[in-house]
Amino acid sequence: MAAKIDLTLDSADTQALAAFWKTALGYVDEPPPAPFETREEWFAQFGLPEDDSVDDGAWLCDPDGVGPRLCILKVPEPKTAKNRLHIDIRVPGHGSSDERWARIRAESERLVRAGGTVLEFFDGHHVLMADPEGNEFCVGAAPA
Structure with a gap:
């Protein structure tokens, strides 16, 4: 196990x-x-x-x-550097690459409304984001 x-x-x-x-x-x-x-x-x-x-x-x-x-x-100390481990959020669903990218963009927009920040777009693949305290994570498509 x-x-x-x-x-x-x-x-x-x-x-x-x-x-x-x-x-x-x-x-x-x-x-x-x-x-x-x-x-x-x-x-x-x-x-x-x-x-x-x-x-x-x-x-x-x-x-x-x-x-x-x-x-x-x-913890008392602030975040000072890039995460050595981060979370990947995988958006479900299949379809064309344009459809997957639209779902990734929609999810990143939803997470911005929840308090996240977009750090960088990797067009067609994933979005690098940060949570409200600066912890990096990615939003991408679930494996096909």
Whole structure:
């Protein structure tokens, strides 16, 4: 059996970044692990300093259970360089290259309205973007 992975993003504003990625990926807030009823209960078990808050983290999951879990954690330092790993969002559907490119462009426009930024167009292939905190990701077509 292959290992499962989580992807973790550092953040200055975890809740705002979580809202963007829920919109981008169609993810939802992950329920707290059993036997905990709330994330606050789960968080309290760690005995962390009082200035740490459950809102300093967000845990997102694919509602279909297919994609990797996404953890967003508050850190004090800002992003300073290009990501060494980034997320590729694959737009579904088949058709001509013009039809695929139109879907990629439409998805990048939707993500701009959600708070993302277009960094560069690679015409006919993919769009390089950044989330609201500058983390790079690409929007492209799903493999045919």
